[in-house]
Amino acid sequence: MVRKGGGSKRRRSSCDEELIKFPSATLNQKVDFVLTSILFSNPQDERKRLKNAIIIQSFIRGYQDLKRQYATQRASFDECVSQSLVGGAQHTLDGPRLSLLSRQLIFFYKQSVDVHRLIWLCQNLVKFNSQFVKLLMGPQSQTCLFQVKRILGFCCRLLQCCRDDSLNVTVPMRMLEVYSSEKTYHPVVPDALCLTSLLEQILHYMVQKGYYKSLYVLVNHKLPSSLEYSDSPSVPLASTLLEHILKPLHFTYSSCTTGARQFVFAAFTKEFISAPFTEPIFHFFIPALSDAHVSFPFEAFLSSLQATINSSSLLHSQAPWVFYFVLSAGENRLGESHNSGVCLLYACTSRSQLCVGRRVVRGRTPTVPSGSAGAPTPAASVREQQPD
Incomplete structure (x- = not known):
């Protein structure tokens, strides 16, 4: 009962606001307008408006949470980079650490912001490729293949911007060369058919990108x-x-x-x-x-x-x-x-x-x-x- 009363008050207030716009209307016209507003007011409209408001608010909150996650993962990535350069010399990165960095970069990568992070990661993936591809032999083989393809896709997109003379194209080109070569995978995938299948999947994805x-x-x-x-x-x-x-x-x-x-x-x-x-x-x-x-x-x-x-x-x-x-x-x-x-x-x-x-x-x-x-x-x- 309280809801109905509250709803009728809201309808009456809205009707009063509309009647103020027509001060010269006759009494019969005003009564007809009020009755029409009451009869044709649909409570479903209010529920739809409330539902849409909830959807918009959820989208905004989700976007804000995603931006915070991007910032968190970027900070974690940069911290790993700093730790690898402690003492002025770069330390060896093993396969799991490279996989973690690749996963973080794939999550937050935006070309206008993260090109220098991509270049740094590609340098290390090329330098320590033998460590990284060892993951293809274990339970993380599909994850490793997914990360290789995604990062190569980033490199393909980056090379399309080579009109900018300040862009270093050597590193992404070297990344494409190393991770599309049979020599890189042969030590961990000695079977010829499996190796061919692996390269086909990588090259096909690169062409798509x-x-x-x-x-x-x-x-x-x-x-x-x-x-x-x-x-x-x-x-x-x-x-x-x-x-x-x-x-x-x-x-x-x-x-x-x-x-x-x-x-x-x-x-x-x-x-x-x-x-x-x-x-x-x-x-x-x-x-x-x-x-x-x-x-x-x-x-x-x-x-x-x-x-x-x-x-x-x-x-x-x-x-x-x-x-x-x-x-x-x-x-x-x-x-x-x-x-x-x-x-x-x-x-x-x-x-x-x-x-x-x-x-x-x-x-x-x-x-x-x-x-x-x-x-x-x-x-x-x-x-x-x-x-x-």
């Missing part, structure tokens, strides 16, 4: 535009990036989800082959991947490309660049390839797409950057290399 996009940004911001392809390039970083590009393409990903290998080749094609060629791509990487002595899996690439064509995900505007690469890479491999029919089929398909794409852009032919002196356009090269 923008691995090829990171490499593309590095290629175009860390290599000189005048770099030409040779067996021994004058810039060691170019050879390193070429190895990084090729590494994920040599696995079948049979231990991953269906379509994983297709996804990896599609990511490679999207970032390096289907976009208009920049000078480093055109002058170094296209000739390098076309070299028969470089272990580029051309047949697997063609099969993946055919699947891409069948799914109609290859846009007409991308056809000239892909077509140019297929002809360049296939020139030295077509005679040896067991999949030459696929190459010819793609050549015919791409040629039709090339014509459509040129009509779409109203006759505008894609060109390489203006700094590429004497470099032919993909369209011109296509005309020169068309099969009879």
Whole structure:
């Protein structure tokens, strides 16, 4: 009864406030308004408002608690770093301590705040990698694998910001190199099938997190535009990036989800082959991947490309660049390839797409950057290399 009385008082007060807004209303109009307000006032509305208020308050309290936890874990992480540097010399970090630091970083990591913490942890994970990967042999194997993948994902995202000259890209690149190498895991995972499965899971996750996009940004911001392809390039970083590009393409990903290998080749094609060629791509990487002595899996690439064509995900505007690469890479491999029919089929398909794409852009032919002196356009090269 008290609740009902309280509710009626609240309704009467709200009605009085509304009536004040209409002082010229007649008595009958005021009575009708009051009766309508009483009859159509729904107690469920008040309950909904109360429920929504509780939800909002819970969200705010949860967010504040999460921020406090972030601050607590950051302080704990920094304390561990300080303890490891006692006496001016860094002490050896064992596997469990590295796992604890990795877990803390994964919990609170925010790129705008914690880059220096990520760099420090990656330095130690590289330095003491033999200690860390020992966890793969015990009950924490899945936790260790999860931490490796997440931190490599952070590194991929960080490398996409390499346009900032102040960013140290050496450490995250070294992290990618070490923890995607067979040599790192072979002492603790001697079985070849298990080792291959482990690397496939790691590489597939890295590609999902923008691995090829990171490499593309590095290629175009860390290599000189005048770099030409040779067996021994004058810039060691170019050879390193070429190895990084090729590494994920040599696995079948049979231990991953269906379509994983297709996804990896599609990511490679999207970032390096289907976009208009920049000078480093055109002058170094296209000739390098076309070299028969470089272990580029051309047949697997063609099969993946055919699947891409069948799914109609290859846009007409991308056809000239892909077509140019297929002809360049296939020139030295077509005679040896067991999949030459696929190459010819793609050549015919791409040629039709090339014509459509040129009509779409109203006759505008894609060109390489203006700094590429004497470099032919993909369209011109296509005309020169068309099969009879």
